[in-house]
Amino acid sequence: MSDAHPNGPTDAGDAGADAQHATTKVILISIVAAIGGFLFGFDTSVINGAVKAITDQFGLGSALSGFAVSCALLGAAVGAWFAGRIADRFGRKSVMVLGGVLFAVSAVGSAFAFAVWDLILWRVVGGVGVGVASVIAPTYIAEVAPAYIRGRLGSLQQLAITVGIFAALLSDAFIANTAGGAAEITWLGWEAWRWMFVVGVVPSLVWAFLALQVPESPRYLIAQGETQKASDVLRQILGAVSPASIQRKVTEIRTSMKRETEPSLRDLRGPRFGLLPIVWVGILLSVFQQAVGINVIFYYSTTLWQAVGFDESQSLTTSVITSVTNVVVTFVAIATVDRIGRKPLLTIGSMGMVVSLAFMAISFSQSVGSGTDVSLPQPWGTIGIIAANLYVISFGATWGPVVWVLLGEMFPGKIRAAGLAVAAAAQWLANFAISTSFPALADLGLQFAYGLYCIIAVLSLIFVRKAVQETKGRELEDMGEPAGAKA
Numbered sequence: 001m002s003d004a005h006p007n008g009p010t011d012a013g014d015a016g017a018d019a020q021h022a023t024t025k026v027i028l029i030s031i032v033a034a035i036g037g038f039l040f041g042f043d044t045s046v047i048n049g050a051v052k053a054i055t056d057q058f059g060l061g062s063a064l065s066g067f068a069v070s071c072a073l074l075g076a077a078v079g080a081w082f083a084g085r086i087a088d089r090f091g092r093k094s095v096m097v098l099g100g101v102l103f104a105v106s107a108v109g110s111a112f113a114f115a116v117w118d119l120i121l122w123r124v125v126g127g128v129g130v131g132v133a134s135v136i137a138p139t140y141i142a143e144v145a146p147a148y149i150r151g152r153l154g155s156l157q158q159l160a161i162t163v164g165i166f167a168a169l170l171s172d173a174f175i176a177n178t179a180g181g182a183a184e185i186t187w188l189g190w191e192a193w194r195w196m197f198v199v200g201v202v203p204s205l206v207w208a209f210l211a212l213q214v215p216e217s218p219r220y221l222i223a224q225g226e227t228q229k230a231s232d233v234l235r236q237i238l239g240a241v242s243p244a245s246i247q248r249k250v251t252e253i254r255t256s257m258k259r260e261t262e263p264s265l266r267d268l269r270g271p272r273f274g275l276l277p278i279v280w281v282g283i284l285l286s287v288f289q290q291a292v293g294i295n296v297i298f299y300y301s302t303t304l305w306q307a308v309g310f311d312e313s314q315s316l317t318t319s320v321i322t323s324v325t326n327v328v329v330t331f332v333a334i335a336t337v338d339r340i341g342r343k344p345l346l347t348i349g350s351m352g353m354v355v356s357l358a359f360m361a362i363s364f365s366q367s368v369g370s371g372t373d374v375s376l377p378q379p380w381g382t383i384g385i386i387a388a389n390l391y392v393i394s395f396g397a398t399w400g401p402v403v404w405v406l407l408g409e410m411f412p413g414k415i416r417a418a419g420l421a422v423a424a425a426a427q428w429l430a431n432f433a434i435s436t437s438f439p440a441l442a443d444l445g446l447q448f449a450y451g452l453y454c455i456i457a458v459l460s461l462i463f464v465r466k467a468v469q470e471t472k473g474r475e476l477e478d479m480g481e482p483a484g485a486k487a
């Protein structure tokens, strides 16, 4: 696939410079939207460094302490569910501002929590922000990006999520080390864990502020009948194209967004099990992305490695290495998603996950000892770590970014925000189910947990081959038509 500007310059002279300027602009505004991804990663992981101190300070049992972690995921399902509707009603920008404000409120509220119920409340508020961000960033990016770089720009969301996870880990470690422990009293007489939350205020407000500066999505403007404003935005983001091309684009978008009634979740209804087939594909992409167990690595890695005999510092180091690997491999997706396409990447990723998960399950089945005195004899300890990192590589270069890219672009215009909202809500519920069931599965034996995730990875491969359609290089206005229907 060539990298040339798809709409072609009209006037040779300044056309190259105009196209370049437009591309830079699209990249910058996509980066602003992707800050939502940073907050999504940061907010879901920041609790990791704080949970032990909170459990001790509020005297929590394991169920309540687990719920203090996972309640944010339920909030995220609610946020994702409503974000689509709010985005269709009040615009994409307003939703980004709302997300930023929710994050900031949750950061301050959690930092000042005086009891567990009040901490849970603020975590749910932050979770709603996470859900909102998970829907609005891919929607906005897909709607401003030209087809030829849409996959790369969409992958910025995952890059931001992974950097957010890493930043939270690093910031937690820095604060805990400076204070001498997450429970220790430090600056202003607060416990260190309170600072872990409150630092999130800065990126939250930065996001809300920058979201006010970016242009509104041209697709939303056209759906609102604001054709002139939409043409102005299209001119900025498409660069050197003729007025006639802009007009053609506006007409195409108008046709694809045309509707007789207000957008609603009813639009997703269809003949098969109550929903349109494309909506089922979105939901299943989301569910598979979670059901292969990726967040067990990110939420429980320290416990996981300790459970097979690593000491605390080895486990922490392993977790940090994994989170850096997760950031780095996102660049593989950025480099390849618009060239080799979404479907081949998902296929390769599923295959890699099947193999690495199988090796993890086999390694864990070799552990010896019982209770707190367990260990993985060599070479299984090393094989386990290598397999876990290969698993993160297989996920992080493929299913992690590609699912968000696809969810942003695969739905036809009329149902884009609603379809993404439902699929993202399903993703958060699946995340909740997998993360809350893991401790019980791990009690049965880690090999069973990883054996199950391996079987799910096999199913994900079959699903991709049978149900997912390639979207590489296709215009957003052609989604929902059979591939190649419009050359």
Ligand code: BGC
Binding pocket: 158, 161, 162, 294, 295, 298, 326, 396, 399, 400, 401, 404, 431
């Ligand atoms: C998923 C998150 C996950 C992250 C890991 C994202 O695509 O949606 O649930 O924590 O990838 O990098």
